[in-house]
Amino acid sequence: MFRRRELEKMAAEMKQAIIGINLLNEIVICNSQAANFLGFTPEEIIGKDLWQILPDDPLPSIRDSQRMEFNRFSRMGSKMFIASRAPFKDEQGRVTGAVAFLQDMTEHEILKAKVHSLQELKILLTAIIDSTQDAISVVDENGLGFLINQAYTRLTGFTAEEIVGKPPTVDIAEGESMHLKVAKTRQPVKGVIMKVGPKRKEVIVNVAPIMISGQFRGTVGVLHDISEIHKLSEELERAKRIIRHLEAKYTFTDIVGDSEAIRATIAQAERAAATPATVLLRGESGTGKELFAHAIHRSSDRQKGQFIRVNCAALADNLLESELFGYVEGAFTGAKRGGKIGLFEEANGGTIFLDEIGEISLNLQAKLLRVLQEREIVRVGDNRAFHVDVRVIAATNANLEAELRIGRFREDLYYRLNVVPVIIPPLRQRKDDIPLLVHHLIASFNQEYGRCVERIGDDALQILLNYHWPGNIRELENILGRAIINMRINETVIELLHLPVLPLPNSNIMDLKMLEVQDITVGEEDIGFEALQRQWERNLLLATLQRTGGNKTKAAKLLQMSIRNFYYKLERHALI
């Protein structure tokens, strides 16, 4: 910013035309060059309103906003000039006006200056698009290459000379040109996979039309390297495994229960944890096998290693095999480039928890036996063996002895797994733990749902004590969770009316009428076809599991559905 006195001095001394206004828009500074430039004498101009002399000049707005403006093209009649403008202050530092420095220019000079500033803009734009890591290619309205950036050259191997002015198909190794498609449809395309360049790089392409003032001016494409995406998804997978490791969050102190039965089981598991031995956890569904697996890992000397849980029933046989043992490149169609490390290798130095071990195929049983005997794994498609140092904790609710007899489970594997069996008692055999468990579960639901439930009423507790708990602690969790949802926000005691109706011990699962009757619950929101149908399905699953002693394979067979579908339904009803 300038001071007015300095400006007046400058105006008298300088060759450049200077014109200035005060707060009333009156011209207060004007040297002879400026007056001459405008076709007046200085006396004719001083004191005049700016609008009379230069009707379009932005001086007042420059003054009011207190910003400066450099080298803007302006026109006055047939005269062209460039002007720089700035506010000025009085001696006390208050803004009292604005000044413009005018420079007369010929058309030719203006054109040259415009070209120069366009060239600068182009340099700036090129620097911007070259600084992004995304490969960009632009095709003009005639369908010819117009511009690419450095990332594009790095990705495809093509230089600007090979692309600019050429049809947009020159860089494509496999797939159709999205530039041409978008030029035809004027609609953007997203996420198209194709191969580009001599190295046939796999890329994901997004292309959009360039519309300027409603007119089609070409298309712009952004290409992402898929190998980069593969790398990211591998990192994500690793992160997921680490999360599974972090999931080993329970210790023996988190296992609630004071009954003799559970105390004996905990003591047995603690002894097992102190040794490197393979542990076989046995118990009905929902008794806490996973909880025990966490606790064993956490109190073993491998607690700093990975804890990886694998649900053997949830994966198809070949998928489970490649997940557990990994594979080498080209092992099967769809195998990832570079192969994949298996969960056993991932768990090296830690613990692998094989849940639902009774569900694995005889082929996988043989491979697992090798790990337990030789401490070696062989990746799918490979013949080299790798040493692994992994502690195996297996769990099942199946009757393995019966499976042995019918030849569905290998005897040698059975003995290898059964080194330290830990048998977790079902809830119905330790009902004196129910009050403690209820107390513990209420506290965790309060935290989860932000509620303030204090306790359970005597009548409601009695119902829970009389129930036979086919779904064990998981079922108790579900029932309490539902009861709390049924409570009004100001109620603090779980009463009988909050509890969902519990299935009868000997309900005949095929007797639909009976299930319908026993499914009607207290909450009004539960009455309605969909809600009743959901409850009916849930009870059918529970009743079937109860009939098969928690054996899911048998339950699925009884209901004539695939084990996977059965699992899916259990999960939907939060029964696993």
Ligand SMILES: Nc1ncnc2c1ncn2[C@@H]1O[C@H](COP(=O)(O)OP(=O)(O)OP(=O)(O)O)[C@@H](O)[C@H]1O
């Ligand atoms: N003694 C216990 N104290 C506190 N919570 C428990 C206890 N036992 C089990 N639970 C809880 O009950 C639920 C079921 O436990 P878990 O998943 O360990 O059972 P599971 O036997 O592995 O079941 P499945 O055989 O169906 O996989 C979990 O939410 C767990 O936290």
